[in-house]
Amino acid sequence: MTPQDSAPTEEHPSAEDEVVRICQDLIAFDTSNYGDGSGPGERKAAEYVMGELTEVGLDPVLLESEPGRASVLVRIEGADSERGGLAVHGHLDVVPANAEDWQVDPFGAEIKDGCVWGRGAVDMKDMDAMILACVRELARSGRKPPRDLVIGFLADEEAGGVKGSHWLVDHHADQFEGVTEAISEVGGYSVTFDGKQGPQRAYLLQTAEKGIAWLRLRAHGRAGHGSVPNDDNAVVHLAQAIARINQHVWPREYIASVRQLLDGLSDLTGASYTDDDLGALLQNLGGAKGFVEGTLRDTSNFTMLDAGYKHNVIPQSASASLDCRFLPGHEDDLMATIRELAGEHVDVEVVHRDIALDAPFDAPLVEKMKSALLAEDPGAAVLPYCLSGGTDNKALKRLGITGYGFAPLQLPADLDFAPMFHGIDERVPLDSLRFGARVLGKFLADC
Numbered sequence: 001m002t003p004q005d006s007a008p009t010e011e012h013p014s015a016e017d018e019v020v021r022i023c024q025d026l027i028a029f030d031t032s033n034y035g036d037g038s039g040p041g042e043r044k045a046a047e048y049v050m051g052e053l054t055e056v057g058l059d060p061v062l063l064e065s066e067p068g069r070a071s072v073l074v075r076i077e078g079a080d081s082e083r084g085g086l087a088v089h090g091h092l093d094v095v096p097a098n099a100e101d102w103q104v105d106p107f108g109a110e111i112k113d114g115c116v117w118g119r120g121a122v123d124m125k126d127m128d129a130m131i132l133a134c135v136r137e138l139a140r141s142g143r144k145p146p147r148d149l150v151i152g153f154l155a156d157e158e159a160g161g162v163k164g165s166h167w168l169v170d171h172h173a174d175q176f177e178g179v180t181e182a183i184s185e186v187g188g189y190s191v192t193f194d195g196k197q198g199p200q201r202a203y204l205l206q207t208a209e210k211g212i213a214w215l216r217l218r219a220h221g222r223a224g225h226g227s228v229p230n231d232d233n234a235v236v237h238l239a240q241a242i243a244r245i246n247q248h249v250w251p252r253e254y255i256a257s258v259r260q261l262l263d264g265l266s267d268l269t270g271a272s273y274t275d276d277d278l279g280a281l282l283q284n285l286g287g288a289k290g291f292v293e294g295t296l297r298d299t300s301n302f303t304m305l306d307a308g309y310k311h312n313v314i315p316q317s318a319s320a321s322l323d324c325r326f327l328p329g330h331e332d333d334l335m336a337t338i339r340e341l342a343g344e345h346v347d348v349e350v351v352h353r354d355i356a357l358d359a360p361f362d363a364p365l366v367e368k369m370k371s372a373l374l375a376e377d378p379g380a381a382v383l384p385y386c387l388s389g390g391t392d393n394k395a396l397k398r399l400g401i402t403g404y405g406f407a408p409l410q411l412p413a414d415l416d417f418a419p420m421f422h423g424i425d426e427r428v429p430l431d432s433l434r435f436g437a438r439v440l441g442k443f444l445a446d447c
Contacts, residue, residue: 041068084180091157187405206405294388
Protein backbone atom coordinates (compact mmCIF):
# COMPACT_ATOMS: atom_id res chain seq x y z
CA MET A 1 0.00 0.00 0.00
CA THR A 2 1.13 3.54 -0.72
CA PRO A 3 1.73 5.71 2.34
CA GLN A 4 -1.16 8.07 3.01
CA ASP A 5 -0.95 11.42 1.27
CA SER A 6 -0.51 13.73 4.23
CA ALA A 7 2.11 16.41 4.69
CA PRO A 8 4.11 16.25 7.91
CA THR A 9 3.02 18.64 10.65
CA GLU A 10 4.31 19.60 14.06
CA GLU A 11 1.82 17.08 15.48
CA HIS A 12 3.63 14.26 13.75
CA PRO A 13 6.84 13.22 15.52
CA SER A 14 9.84 12.19 13.46
CA ALA A 15 11.41 8.74 13.52
CA GLU A 16 14.13 10.15 15.75
CA ASP A 17 11.46 11.39 18.16
CA GLU A 18 9.61 8.07 18.30
CA VAL A 19 12.30 5.42 18.21
CA VAL A 20 13.00 5.30 21.97
CA ARG A 21 9.32 4.98 22.85
CA ILE A 22 8.81 2.21 20.32
CA CYS A 23 11.91 0.36 21.52
CA GLN A 24 10.63 0.49 25.10
CA ASP A 25 7.17 -0.67 24.02
CA LEU A 26 8.61 -3.64 22.14
CA ILE A 27 10.95 -4.72 24.95
CA ALA A 28 8.02 -4.72 27.37
CA PHE A 29 6.47 -7.62 25.43
CA ASP A 30 7.97 -10.89 26.68
CA THR A 31 8.54 -12.75 23.43
CA SER A 32 11.00 -15.29 24.82
CA ASN A 33 11.70 -18.16 22.46
CA TYR A 34 12.79 -21.33 24.28
CA GLY A 35 13.17 -23.29 21.07
CA ASP A 36 10.92 -26.13 22.23
CA GLY A 37 7.51 -24.74 21.35
CA SER A 38 6.95 -23.22 24.79
CA GLY A 39 6.96 -19.55 25.61
CA PRO A 40 4.54 -16.69 25.07
CA GLY A 41 5.06 -16.32 21.31
CA GLU A 42 5.17 -13.10 19.33
CA ARG A 43 1.44 -12.45 18.90
CA LYS A 44 1.06 -9.53 21.34
CA ALA A 45 4.11 -7.75 19.96
CA ALA A 46 2.86 -8.40 16.42
CA GLU A 47 -0.52 -6.87 17.28
CA TYR A 48 1.28 -3.81 18.63
CA VAL A 49 3.22 -3.49 15.36
CA MET A 50 -0.03 -3.85 13.39
CA GLY A 51 -1.51 -0.97 15.37
CA GLU A 52 1.49 1.28 14.82
CA LEU A 53 1.38 0.61 11.08
CA THR A 54 -2.39 0.95 10.58
CA GLU A 55 -2.38 4.19 12.58
CA VAL A 56 -0.39 5.87 9.79
CA GLY A 57 -2.54 4.50 6.98
CA LEU A 58 -0.69 1.33 6.03
CA ASP A 59 -2.34 -2.03 5.45
CA PRO A 60 -0.19 -4.74 7.06
CA VAL A 61 -0.99 -8.43 7.29
CA LEU A 62 -0.49 -10.66 10.31
CA LEU A 63 0.42 -14.25 9.48
CA GLU A 64 0.63 -17.08 12.01
CA SER A 65 2.48 -20.32 11.44
CA GLU A 66 0.63 -21.66 14.48
CA PRO A 67 -1.39 -19.98 17.24
CA GLY A 68 0.71 -17.24 18.84
CA ARG A 69 3.65 -17.48 16.42
CA ALA A 70 2.96 -14.32 14.48
CA SER A 71 4.78 -12.30 11.83
CA VAL A 72 3.76 -8.97 10.30
CA LEU A 73 4.39 -7.88 6.71
CA VAL A 74 3.52 -4.71 4.82
CA ARG A 75 4.40 -3.64 1.29
CA ILE A 76 5.01 0.03 0.52
CA GLU A 77 4.82 1.03 -3.13
CA GLY A 78 7.93 2.67 -4.53
CA ALA A 79 8.39 5.37 -7.14
CA ASP A 80 9.80 2.74 -9.52
CA SER A 81 8.09 -0.59 -8.97
CA GLU A 82 9.92 -2.01 -11.98
CA ARG A 83 13.10 -2.05 -9.90
CA GLY A 84 13.79 -4.98 -7.66
CA GLY A 85 12.21 -4.45 -4.27
CA LEU A 86 13.98 -4.24 -0.92
CA ALA A 87 12.99 -6.26 2.16
CA VAL A 88 13.66 -4.56 5.49
CA HIS A 89 13.08 -7.04 8.28
CA GLY A 90 13.65 -7.83 11.92
CA HIS A 91 12.54 -10.54 14.32
CA LEU A 92 10.19 -10.04 17.26
CA ASP A 93 11.31 -13.00 19.39
CA VAL A 94 14.14 -12.88 21.91
CA VAL A 95 16.19 -15.45 23.77
CA PRO A 96 15.07 -16.10 27.37
CA ALA A 97 16.44 -14.04 30.25
CA ASN A 98 16.95 -15.10 33.86
CA ALA A 99 15.81 -12.04 35.83
CA GLU A 100 17.98 -12.99 38.82
CA ASP A 101 21.11 -12.38 36.72
CA TRP A 102 20.11 -8.87 35.67
CA GLN A 103 20.45 -5.48 37.36
CA VAL A 104 16.96 -4.60 36.09
CA ASP A 105 13.75 -6.37 35.05
CA PRO A 106 14.63 -7.82 31.61
CA PHE A 107 11.19 -6.83 30.33
CA GLY A 108 10.87 -3.57 32.24
CA ALA A 109 12.28 -1.47 29.37
CA GLU A 110 13.87 0.82 31.95
CA ILE A 111 15.85 3.89 30.96
CA LYS A 112 19.03 4.00 33.02
CA ASP A 113 22.43 5.62 32.46
CA GLY A 114 21.32 6.96 29.08
CA CYS A 115 20.29 3.52 27.76
CA VAL A 116 17.16 1.45 27.27
CA TRP A 117 17.71 -1.78 29.20
CA GLY A 118 15.99 -5.09 28.53
CA ARG A 119 16.02 -8.35 26.66
CA GLY A 120 16.02 -7.51 22.96
CA ALA A 121 17.55 -4.05 23.35
CA VAL A 122 20.48 -5.31 21.24
CA ASP A 123 18.98 -8.39 19.58
CA MET A 124 16.96 -6.98 17.97
CA LYS A 125 14.11 -4.81 19.16
CA ASP A 126 16.40 -1.80 18.73
CA MET A 127 16.40 -2.36 14.97
CA ASP A 128 12.70 -3.26 15.00
CA ALA A 129 12.06 0.12 16.61
CA MET A 130 14.20 1.93 14.05
CA ILE A 131 12.35 0.21 11.19
CA LEU A 132 8.92 0.92 12.64
CA ALA A 133 9.74 4.54 13.46
CA CYS A 134 11.14 5.19 9.97
CA VAL A 135 8.21 3.51 8.24
CA ARG A 136 5.76 5.58 10.27
CA GLU A 137 7.60 8.78 9.31
CA LEU A 138 7.67 7.72 5.67
CA ALA A 139 3.95 6.96 5.65
CA ARG A 140 3.04 10.28 7.23
CA SER A 141 5.17 12.20 4.73
CA GLY A 142 3.31 10.87 1.71
CA ARG A 143 6.62 10.33 -0.08
CA LYS A 144 7.27 7.18 -2.02
CA PRO A 145 10.57 5.37 -1.49
CA PRO A 146 12.69 4.90 -4.63
CA ARG A 147 11.51 1.28 -4.98
CA ASP A 148 9.03 -1.10 -3.40
CA LEU A 149 9.72 -1.94 0.24
CA VAL A 150 8.56 -5.08 1.97
CA ILE A 151 8.72 -4.47 5.70
CA GLY A 152 8.78 -7.54 7.95
CA PHE A 153 8.60 -8.19 11.69
CA LEU A 154 9.14 -11.92 11.94
CA ALA A 155 8.69 -14.77 14.40
CA ASP A 156 11.04 -17.51 15.58
CA GLU A 157 14.43 -16.28 14.38
CA GLU A 158 16.05 -17.36 17.63
CA ALA A 159 15.08 -20.97 16.87
CA GLY A 160 16.18 -20.90 13.24
CA GLY A 161 13.12 -19.23 11.72
CA VAL A 162 11.26 -22.51 11.18
CA LYS A 163 8.01 -20.92 12.37
CA GLY A 164 8.88 -17.51 10.99
CA SER A 165 10.97 -16.65 7.93
CA HIS A 166 11.22 -20.19 6.57
CA TRP A 167 7.50 -20.77 7.05
CA LEU A 168 6.76 -17.50 5.22
CA VAL A 169 9.01 -18.50 2.33
CA ASP A 170 7.30 -21.90 2.16
CA HIS A 171 3.70 -20.67 2.46
CA HIS A 172 3.63 -16.95 1.57
CA ALA A 173 6.43 -16.42 -0.92
CA ASP A 174 4.11 -14.11 -2.87
CA GLN A 175 4.59 -11.52 -0.11
CA PHE A 176 8.18 -11.12 -1.35
CA GLU A 177 7.37 -11.01 -5.06
CA GLY A 178 9.84 -8.83 -6.94
CA VAL A 179 12.19 -8.41 -3.97
CA THR A 180 15.86 -8.78 -4.87
CA GLU A 181 17.74 -7.46 -1.82
CA ALA A 182 17.27 -7.29 1.93
CA ILE A 183 18.69 -5.72 5.07
CA SER A 184 18.32 -6.97 8.61
CA GLU A 185 20.16 -7.22 11.91
CA VAL A 186 23.65 -7.02 13.39
CA GLY A 187 25.73 -5.13 10.80
CA GLY A 188 26.22 -1.38 10.85
CA TYR A 189 27.31 -0.83 14.45
CA SER A 190 30.46 1.09 15.26
CA VAL A 191 33.75 0.21 16.93
CA THR A 192 36.32 2.78 18.00
CA PHE A 193 40.08 2.24 18.06
CA ASP A 194 43.39 4.08 17.81
CA GLY A 195 43.91 4.99 14.18
CA LYS A 196 46.92 6.50 12.49
CA GLN A 197 45.63 10.02 13.08
CA GLY A 198 44.02 9.43 16.49
CA PRO A 199 40.71 7.87 17.57
CA GLN A 200 38.99 6.25 14.59
CA ARG A 201 35.42 5.00 14.32
CA ALA A 202 34.52 2.24 11.87
CA TYR A 203 31.14 0.67 11.12
CA LEU A 204 31.06 -3.07 10.51
CA LEU A 205 28.67 -3.81 7.68
CA GLN A 206 27.67 -7.45 7.48
CA THR A 207 28.13 -8.96 4.04
CA ALA A 208 28.43 -12.64 4.98
CA GLU A 209 27.31 -15.09 7.64
CA LYS A 210 28.27 -18.60 8.58
CA GLY A 211 25.99 -21.56 8.06
CA ILE A 212 24.29 -23.41 10.91
CA ALA A 213 24.38 -27.10 11.81
CA TRP A 214 22.66 -27.83 15.10
CA LEU A 215 23.47 -31.47 15.78
CA ARG A 216 22.56 -34.07 18.37
CA LEU A 217 25.13 -36.74 19.19
CA ARG A 218 23.42 -39.87 20.46
CA ALA A 219 25.62 -42.59 21.96
CA HIS A 220 24.40 -46.19 22.38
CA GLY A 221 25.59 -48.84 24.80
CA ARG A 222 24.51 -51.66 27.09
CA ALA A 223 22.27 -50.82 30.01
CA GLY A 224 23.12 -52.33 33.36
CA HIS A 225 23.58 -52.09 37.12
CA GLY A 226 25.91 -49.34 38.32
CA SER A 227 27.91 -51.81 40.41
CA VAL A 228 28.79 -54.11 37.49
CA PRO A 229 31.75 -53.42 35.14
CA ASN A 230 30.53 -52.34 31.72
CA ASP A 231 32.78 -51.91 28.67
CA ASP A 232 29.89 -50.66 26.51
CA ASN A 233 28.82 -47.60 28.50
CA ALA A 234 26.88 -45.02 26.47
CA VAL A 235 27.93 -42.19 28.79
CA VAL A 236 31.60 -43.07 28.27
CA HIS A 237 31.16 -43.37 24.50
CA LEU A 238 29.58 -39.92 24.47
CA ALA A 239 32.24 -38.42 26.70
CA GLN A 240 35.00 -39.74 24.46
CA ALA A 241 33.26 -38.32 21.38
CA ILE A 242 32.88 -34.95 23.11
CA ALA A 243 36.57 -34.93 23.99
CA ARG A 244 37.66 -35.76 20.43
CA ILE A 245 35.46 -33.08 18.90
CA ASN A 246 36.43 -30.51 21.51
CA GLN A 247 40.13 -31.15 20.92
CA HIS A 248 39.85 -30.90 17.15
CA VAL A 249 41.53 -27.81 15.72
CA TRP A 250 39.55 -26.49 12.77
CA PRO A 251 41.84 -25.04 10.10
CA ARG A 252 41.76 -21.32 9.41
CA GLU A 253 40.46 -19.91 6.15
CA TYR A 254 40.09 -16.25 5.29
CA ILE A 255 36.99 -15.66 3.17
CA ALA A 256 36.76 -12.42 1.18
CA SER A 257 34.77 -10.40 3.72
CA VAL A 258 37.12 -11.37 6.57
CA ARG A 259 40.19 -10.57 4.49
CA GLN A 260 38.77 -7.17 3.55
CA LEU A 261 38.02 -6.42 7.19
CA LEU A 262 41.52 -7.36 8.33
CA ASP A 263 43.18 -5.41 5.54
CA GLY A 264 40.99 -2.38 6.27
CA LEU A 265 41.80 -2.50 9.98
CA SER A 266 45.48 -2.83 9.21
CA ASP A 267 45.37 0.19 6.93
CA LEU A 268 43.46 2.33 9.45
CA THR A 269 45.60 1.40 12.44
CA GLY A 270 48.99 0.82 10.87
CA ALA A 271 49.15 -2.53 12.63
CA SER A 272 50.48 -5.36 10.50
CA TYR A 273 49.30 -8.93 10.73
CA THR A 274 50.02 -12.36 9.37
CA ASP A 275 47.62 -15.21 8.77
CA ASP A 276 49.07 -16.94 11.81
CA ASP A 277 49.18 -13.91 14.10
CA LEU A 278 46.17 -11.60 14.33
CA GLY A 279 46.40 -10.86 18.04
CA ALA A 280 47.44 -7.21 17.95
CA LEU A 281 45.15 -6.33 15.07
CA LEU A 282 41.98 -7.87 16.53
CA GLN A 283 42.44 -6.04 19.84
CA ASN A 284 41.26 -2.95 17.98
CA LEU A 285 37.76 -4.43 17.70
CA GLY A 286 37.03 -4.49 21.42
CA GLY A 287 34.03 -6.68 22.21
CA ALA A 288 33.48 -7.40 18.52
CA LYS A 289 36.73 -9.37 18.52
CA GLY A 290 34.89 -12.56 19.47
CA PHE A 291 32.49 -12.21 16.53
CA VAL A 292 35.41 -11.88 14.14
CA GLU A 293 37.40 -14.72 15.74
CA GLY A 294 34.37 -16.93 15.13
CA THR A 295 34.65 -16.31 11.39
CA LEU A 296 38.27 -17.38 10.97
CA ARG A 297 37.35 -21.07 10.89
CA ASP A 298 34.48 -23.51 11.31
CA THR A 299 33.42 -23.95 14.94
CA SER A 300 31.77 -26.62 17.10
CA ASN A 301 30.54 -25.99 20.64
CA PHE A 302 28.69 -28.35 22.95
CA THR A 303 25.68 -26.72 24.61
CA MET A 304 23.54 -29.41 26.32
CA LEU A 305 23.87 -32.92 27.80
CA ASP A 306 21.26 -35.58 28.59
CA ALA A 307 22.02 -39.00 30.07
CA GLY A 308 20.67 -41.40 32.63
CA TYR A 309 17.80 -41.38 35.10
CA LYS A 310 19.14 -42.95 38.31
CA HIS A 311 22.48 -43.00 40.13
CA ASN A 312 22.87 -46.78 40.09
CA VAL A 313 21.63 -47.44 36.55
CA ILE A 314 23.93 -47.37 33.52
CA PRO A 315 21.76 -45.98 30.70
CA GLN A 316 21.65 -47.49 27.23
CA SER A 317 21.84 -44.09 25.56
CA ALA A 318 23.24 -40.61 26.15
CA SER A 319 23.05 -37.48 24.04
CA ALA A 320 24.67 -34.09 23.62
CA SER A 321 23.72 -31.01 21.64
CA LEU A 322 26.38 -29.52 19.39
CA ASP A 323 26.22 -26.09 17.76
CA CYS A 324 28.34 -26.03 14.60
CA ARG A 325 28.85 -23.00 12.37
CA PHE A 326 30.56 -23.37 9.00
CA LEU A 327 32.07 -20.95 6.52
CA PRO A 328 30.64 -20.71 2.99
CA GLY A 329 31.38 -23.92 1.10
CA HIS A 330 32.40 -25.89 4.21
CA GLU A 331 29.22 -27.74 5.20
CA ASP A 332 30.07 -31.14 3.69
CA ASP A 333 33.60 -31.16 5.12
CA LEU A 334 32.37 -30.13 8.55
CA MET A 335 29.73 -32.85 8.69
CA ALA A 336 32.20 -35.51 7.54
CA THR A 337 34.69 -34.41 10.20
CA ILE A 338 32.11 -34.47 13.00
CA ARG A 339 30.93 -37.96 12.03
CA GLU A 340 34.46 -39.28 11.94
CA LEU A 341 35.32 -37.76 15.32
CA ALA A 342 32.07 -38.99 16.89
CA GLY A 343 33.12 -42.61 16.33
CA GLU A 344 31.34 -45.89 15.75
CA HIS A 345 29.20 -45.85 18.91
CA VAL A 346 27.70 -42.39 18.33
CA ASP A 347 25.06 -41.34 15.81
CA VAL A 348 25.03 -37.77 14.51
CA GLU A 349 21.54 -36.35 13.95
CA VAL A 350 20.83 -33.03 12.25
CA VAL A 351 18.34 -31.07 14.35
CA HIS A 352 18.47 -27.92 12.25
CA ARG A 353 20.65 -26.70 9.41
CA ASP A 354 20.83 -23.58 7.33
CA ILE A 355 23.04 -22.16 4.63
CA ALA A 356 26.01 -19.81 4.79
CA LEU A 357 25.72 -16.47 2.99
CA ASP A 358 28.25 -14.34 1.15
CA ALA A 359 27.27 -11.09 -0.58
CA PRO A 360 29.52 -8.58 -2.39
CA PHE A 361 30.82 -5.50 -0.58
CA ASP A 362 31.33 -3.82 -3.95
CA ALA A 363 27.62 -3.35 -4.68
CA PRO A 364 25.27 -0.38 -5.28
CA LEU A 365 23.19 -1.18 -2.19
CA VAL A 366 26.31 -1.15 -0.01
CA GLU A 367 27.20 2.27 -1.42
CA LYS A 368 23.76 3.51 -0.33
CA MET A 369 24.34 2.17 3.19
CA LYS A 370 27.78 3.76 3.34
CA SER A 371 26.41 7.07 2.09
CA ALA A 372 23.70 7.13 4.78
CA LEU A 373 26.23 6.36 7.52
CA LEU A 374 28.81 8.88 6.35
CA ALA A 375 26.19 11.62 6.05
CA GLU A 376 25.81 11.35 9.84
CA ASP A 377 29.43 10.48 10.65
CA PRO A 378 31.67 11.90 7.88
CA GLY A 379 35.00 10.90 9.40
CA ALA A 380 34.14 7.25 9.86
CA ALA A 381 35.21 4.20 7.90
CA VAL A 382 32.89 1.39 6.76
CA LEU A 383 34.25 -2.16 6.63
CA PRO A 384 32.70 -5.50 5.68
CA TYR A 385 32.56 -8.42 8.04
CA CYS A 386 31.19 -11.92 8.34
CA LEU A 387 28.70 -12.77 11.10
CA SER A 388 29.51 -15.86 13.14
CA GLY A 389 25.80 -16.35 13.86
CA GLY A 390 22.82 -16.34 11.51
CA THR A 391 19.85 -14.21 10.47
CA ASP A 392 16.54 -14.53 8.65
CA ASN A 393 18.36 -13.51 5.46
CA LYS A 394 19.12 -17.23 5.11
CA ALA A 395 15.47 -17.99 4.45
CA LEU A 396 15.08 -15.12 1.98
CA LYS A 397 18.09 -16.40 0.05
CA ARG A 398 15.89 -19.35 -0.98
CA LEU A 399 13.89 -16.80 -3.00
CA GLY A 400 17.05 -15.41 -4.61
CA ILE A 401 17.17 -12.39 -2.30
CA THR A 402 20.65 -11.09 -1.43
CA GLY A 403 20.83 -10.08 2.23
CA TYR A 404 22.99 -7.73 4.28
CA GLY A 405 23.21 -6.84 7.96
CA PHE A 406 22.55 -3.12 8.47
CA ALA A 407 21.25 -2.01 11.87
CA PRO A 408 23.14 1.30 12.15
CA LEU A 409 24.27 2.30 15.64
CA GLN A 410 26.93 4.82 16.63
CA LEU A 411 28.14 3.45 19.95
CA PRO A 412 30.22 4.94 22.77
CA ALA A 413 33.83 3.80 22.56
CA ASP A 414 33.68 2.29 26.04
CA LEU A 415 30.46 0.29 25.59
CA ASP A 416 31.19 -3.44 25.33
CA PHE A 417 28.37 -3.93 22.85
CA ALA A 418 28.87 -7.22 21.02
CA PRO A 419 28.98 -9.43 24.16
CA MET A 420 25.45 -8.22 25.02
CA PHE A 421 23.99 -10.32 22.21
CA HIS A 422 22.22 -13.04 24.23
CA GLY A 423 24.02 -11.71 27.32
CA ILE A 424 22.84 -10.18 30.59
CA ASP A 425 22.09 -6.49 31.19
CA GLU A 426 21.40 -5.99 27.49
CA ARG A 427 21.02 -2.30 26.71
CA VAL A 428 21.28 0.23 23.90
CA PRO A 429 22.10 3.95 24.25
CA LEU A 430 19.28 6.39 23.53
CA ASP A 431 21.58 8.48 21.32
CA SER A 432 22.50 5.35 19.35
CA LEU A 433 18.82 4.63 18.66
CA ARG A 434 18.25 8.17 17.46
CA PHE A 435 21.36 8.02 15.29
CA GLY A 436 20.13 4.74 13.81
CA ALA A 437 16.72 6.19 13.04
CA ARG A 438 18.33 9.10 11.17
CA VAL A 439 20.66 6.83 9.18
CA LEU A 440 18.01 4.27 8.35
CA GLY A 441 15.62 7.03 7.30
CA LYS A 442 18.23 8.47 4.93
CA PHE A 443 18.92 5.01 3.54
CA LEU A 444 15.26 4.20 2.88
CA ALA A 445 14.82 7.55 1.13
CA ASP A 446 17.75 6.75 -1.19
CA CYS A 447 17.67 2.96 -1.55
